[in-house]
Amino acid sequence: MQGWKVLAQGGEGIGISRCPGGHVHLDYGNLTLRFTEEDFRAFAAIVGRAAAALDGTLLLKGPMLRPEDMQATFSVN
Helix, strand or coil: CCCCEEEEEEECCEEEEECCCCCEEEEECCEEEEECHHHHHHHHHHHHHHHHHHCCCCCCCCCCCCHHHCCCEEEEC
């Protein structure tokens, strides 16, 4: 995949990469989410806060994710 940059991998069919167009792609099995860099950072921050809440801790830092601002694209692989 020329021009793609792997940002993280988590196993077969699971990973995060940036395409030549600058979008961040999160692949998890049959699910692919495509974000702008700004939207991905907001998404990652809210996921981090949710993970902390599962552990009973609270994280308050990071941008707030507003669904009306997101430009994510959902697709079936």
